[in-house]
Amino acid sequence: MIEIRIHGRGGQGAVTxxxxxxxxxxxDGKYAQAFPSFGPERRGAPVAAFIRVSDKPIRTREKVxxxxxxxxxxxxxxxxxxxxxxxxxxxxxxxxxSKTPEExxxxxxxxxxxxxxxxxxxxMESMGVPITNTSMLGALVKATGIVSNDALGKAIDKRFxxxxxxNKTAFNRAMTETIIRES
Amino acid sequence: MAKRVGMEVSIAASEAVKLADxxxxxxYPITPQTHIVEHLSEVVADGELDAAFVPVESEHSAMSCCLxxxxxxxxxxxxxxxxxxxxxxxxxxxxxxxxxxxxMVVANRALSGPISIWNDHSDIMAExxxxxxxxxxxxxxxxxxxxxxxxRVAEDSKxxxxxxxxxxxxxxxxxxxxxxxxxxAEVDKxxxxxxxxVRLDPRKPVSMGLVGIPEIYTExxxxxxxxxxxxxxxxxxxxKEFGDLFGRYYNPVESYKTEGAEVILITMGSISExxxxxxxxxxxxxxxxxxxxxxxWKPFPAPEFKKAIAGAQTLAVVDRALSPGxxxxxxxxxxxAALYAERxxxxxxxxxxxxxxxxxxxxxxxxxxxxxFAYAKKRPKQFYEMIGVREI
Amino acid sequence: xxxxxxxxxxxxxxxGCVIRQPGSSRAFKTGDWRSQRPVVDRDKCIKCGLxxxxxxxxxxxxAEDGYYAVSLDYCKGCGICAKECPKDAxxxxxxxx
Numbered sequence: 098m099i100e101i102r103i104h105g106r107g108g109q110g111a112v113t114x115x116x117x118x119x120x121x122x123x124x125d126g127k128y129a130q131a132f133p134s135f136g137p138e139r140r141g142a143p144v145a146a147f148i149r150v151s152d153k154p155i156r157t158r159e160k161v162x163x164x165x166x167x168x169x170x171x172x173x174x175x176x177x178x179x180x181x182x183x184x185x186x187x188x189x190x191x192x193x194x195s196k197t198p199e200e201x202x203x204x205x206x207x208x209x210x211x212x213x214x215x216x217x218x219x220x221m222e223s224m225g226v227p228i229t230n231t232s233m234l235g236a237l238v239k240a241t242g243i244v245s246n247d248a249l250g251k252a253i254d255k256r257f258x259x260x261x262x263x264n265k266t267a268f269n270r271a272m273t274e275t276i277i278r279e280s
Numbered sequence: 281m282a283k284r285v286g287m288e289v290s291i292a293a294s295e296a297v298k299l300a301d302x303x304x305x306x307x308y309p310i311t312p313q314t315h316i317v318e319h320l321s322e323v324v325a326d327g328e329l330d331a332a333f334v335p336v337e338s339e340h341s342a343m344s345c346c347l348x349x350x351x352x353x354x355x356x357x358x359x360x361x362x363x364x365x366x367x368x369x370x371x372x373x374x375x376x377x378x379x380x381x382x383x384m385v386v387a388n389r390a391l392s393g394p395i396s397i398w399n400d401h402s403d404i405m406a407e408x409x410x411x412x413x414x415x416x417x418x419x420x421x422x423x424x425x426x427x428x429x430x431x432r433v434a435e436d437s438k439x440x441x442x443x444x445x446x447x448x449x450x451x452x453x454x455x456x457x458x459x460x461x462x463x464x465a466e467v468d469k470x471x472x473x474x475x476x477x478v479r480l481d482p483r484k485p486v487s488m489g490l491v492g493i494p495e496i497y498t499e500x501x502x503x504x505x506x507x508x509x510x511x512x513x514x515x516x517x518x519x520k521e522f523g524d525l526f527g528r529y530y531n532p533v534e535s536y537k538t539e540g541a542e543v544i545l546i547t548m549g550s551i552s553e554x555x556x557x558x559x560x561x562x563x564x565x566x567x568x569x570x571x572x573x574x575x576x577w578k579p580f581p582a583p584e585f586k587k588a589i590a591g592a593q594t595l596a597v598v599d600r601a602l603s604p605g606x607x608x609x610x611x612x613x614x615x616x617a618a619l620y621a622e623r624x625x626x627x628x629x630x631x632x633x634x635x636x637x638x639x640x641x642x643x644x645x646x647x648x649x650x651x652x653f654a655y656a657k658k659r660p661k662q663f664y665e666m667i668g669v670r671e672i
Numbered sequence: 673x674x675x676x677x678x679x680x681x682x683x684x685x686x687x688g689c690v691i692r693q694p695g696s697s698r699a700f701k702t703g704d705w706r707s708q709r710p711v712v713d714r715d716k717c718i719k720c721g722l723x724x725x726x727x728x729x730x731x732x733x734x735a736e737d738g739y740y741a742v743s744l745d746y747c748k749g750c751g752i753c754a755k756e757c758p759k760d761a762x763x764x765x766x767x768x769x
Contacts, residue, residue: 116288116456123286123458130457131286135312135398135450135637156553158451159641252286379688440687478690487691499682500689506682 098151099243100161104180105170108140110230114170115146117234117256121248122150130155143178150243168237169193170216170229181207187280191236193217193229198278212240214275216267223267224260231257231264235271246272282460282526289420289452290315292459293359293385293445296427298329299467300383303354306334306345311397312449313361313387320357339364343371350380350442351488353479355431358382361449362389362403369407375442376411376504378489381434381474382442384412385427388549388600389449390636398637399449401549401600405610411504413443413511414578418552420459422575423447425528428462428471432518435474439511441504446577448550450637462526470525512579532576533584537563541570543652544592544626548574548611549600551633551640558645569649574611582618595628596652598640599664602632608664629655630664638668702729706749708764710742716761723753723762 101118105111112133119131127150134145147161163183168191174180181190190209192201193216202211216232223232231253238244253268254261287295293316297305305324307317324333332349336342342358350356360368365386375382390396391403404414413433417423423445430443447453462470478486492500515532523529534552537559538544547555552573559571572588574581589595599609607613612630619625631648634640644667651665686692710723717739724732724740731747732740754762 116286119456120286123284128458129286130455132450132455135454137311137397155457157557157642158448158550158554160639162641377688378690478687478692485694487694487696488688490689490691492689496680496685496689499680499685502682503685503689 098149098153098155099166099241100164100185101148101150101166101168101237101243102161102164103146103148103168103170104174104178105144105146105230106140106174107142107144108228109170110228111144111146111170113256114168114230114234114237115148117230117249117252118148118150118237118244120252120255121244124248124251125245127152128155134160143174164188166191166237166241166243168233170233175204181205181209184209189240191233191240191275193233193236198276202278208280210240210277210280212236212275212277214271216271219267219270219274223270224263232267232271235268236275238268239272239275240277282462282466284458284460286456287420287459287461288315288454288456289423289447289459290387290454291319292420292424292461293427293447293453294319294323295461296424297357297383298323299462299464300355300357300428300431300471301329302331302357304332304334304346304349304356305358306336306342306349306356307358307360308336308339308342308364310339310361310364312389312399312453313359313364313385315453316359316385316387339367340371343368343375346382346384347371347374347378347380347489350375350382351378351480353474353476353481355435355474356380356382357384359385359387361387362391362397365403365407366391372407372410372412374489376508377500379440379504379507380442381431381440383427383430383434383445384442385423385445385447387449387453388446394636396636397449399451399600400635400637401446402602402635404444404446405601405603408578408610411441411508412578413439413441413508413515413576414446415443415576416446416549416574417452418550418573418575420452420455420457421528422530423452424459424461425522425526425530428467429515429518429522429530431474432471432522433511433515436514436518437475437477439507439514440477441507441511446549452550466526470522509579512576512581515576530575531584532574532581533588534573534575535588536571536573538570538572538588538592540568541592542568543570543594543596543649543656544589545569545571545645545649546573546589546595546597546611546615547571548577551598551600554640554642555598555645558642558649561642562646562649567649580614580618585615585618586622589626592626594652594656595626596648597628597630598634598648599630599632600634602635602666612664627656629660631667632664633667635666640667644668701745702748703731703743703745706744706747707767708749708751709744709747709767710749710751710753710762711765712740712742713761713763714739716759718759718761720758722756722758726752726756728752
């Protein structure tokens, strides 16, 4: 079972990206759960969302305490939230930043596989808004291969309708531009 | 053909209601039930469901409206949570007394105060005596299945009682997971149209909801109680038929690895899945523990329960609500009452966990079980114990 | 409802205590609550019908000749008819008399 924690700010699509991954994984024939950090949502406030993906039925309703993967949608979160908290040994951190994985590794001081991508730039250029979730999904799929492009593409189509194409452009560009550094 | 999709559990609940082809939905939105009624209001507005959606001004009105529409013979649905359920309180008793087969989903949430929008069972445990049939779901699939089952049971001519399907707020309602959605033809096979035995009809007038003078009130209460007790047969029959049609079989009391168990954990609702993971872990370590959980809560399935726990020396009952000033939590109380007259009855220890959204973890279950083993040797001073409470 | 004097057993109650026969409250006679009864003086009565309008129990029954008769099955003896009668044609008398 792979457990993922997503950090973002209310309005950046952290919950939506968790939903899309779970829907795609289920479409791939796997078992999955996606859920938000329960509570009132506030635009701009730090939020978290969680994903579990497994080949077997998932029989736990705990929150995610020891994630295999942490994904950060907004670099400014790093100053206020310890995003690496509980990260499993040999885990992966995926960050929206213009910095290199090496710089981030030093900054976060973690022994982990690190993937970086300038998702804000990609989102602005392909969609005209700084909503980074679909770009970051590109980085997530490249770094983990947790779901198939095909299933995720379908989930994006269904969710975004007429703006799906722009989101897929951002997703594909992020796939290409993500830089990965093994731990 | 049934379709397996990734879907939010709230949406799955509303999809079941839609497939049941309800006539009237009267509801007021409240967290964490909101997505259920939002989605239903959408499908009605989009013309996907030919029903009246009544956006009432309070839950008190929601339930009152449901009484009226159900009395008129309409298949009727509502959903609520916490304070909303509490606001319905005085109307809830009237539905079974009038034998109205209303179906309600309760997204369980703590009652104020302090104000909490998060999950526990204090809302529904304050409504133990309303004479509604009550079931508890462990996962999204069960929510979908139990909603269809609820209509089937409620409207059975031998039952004609309202049914509540309980699902944990947020921990179930807001989770996306795989759910097999039946298609309309499959649902139609299971759930025939509602044929009321008596209904409000100007062409054939009747009086409903009358005064029960002292000479008749006792008999009226006895009649409702009997129907509720006997409804269990239909509850079981409807589950059996559901299983025969769709391959998913349900029981009023479910057992997990209870063979040879000295300590049995007792749970209800979505924490049961986490409890199973905990049982697996403890069994691997060689601890003789098992799990029994209630799917049917009212009418209380005492014989099935006694059979499920037979052989265990100790029960560790997990309550998701407090009964302040009382002997123990509401589930433990019911269990103790059921076991009192039994020879060689097991010891019952009660643990209150997961209040107001506090996570109930695998570790918590391990702690509960190890305490139960210890208490079996040396009786604790207190009747119940709150797990994870900070004693400072 | 087959029995009207509230001696039914729980098994005999209709579904949800519904009453299928409209107007069955007619069988519930409230006249024994009365300590006074109205007596109409037909010499004074002008057949205006105000007693019939005001009676809260529909106990004033219009007769074919245009006068109003008191149905003692339902009259609770409240005296509203006597109070409202513009011709003082109705007198309340003690039941004992």
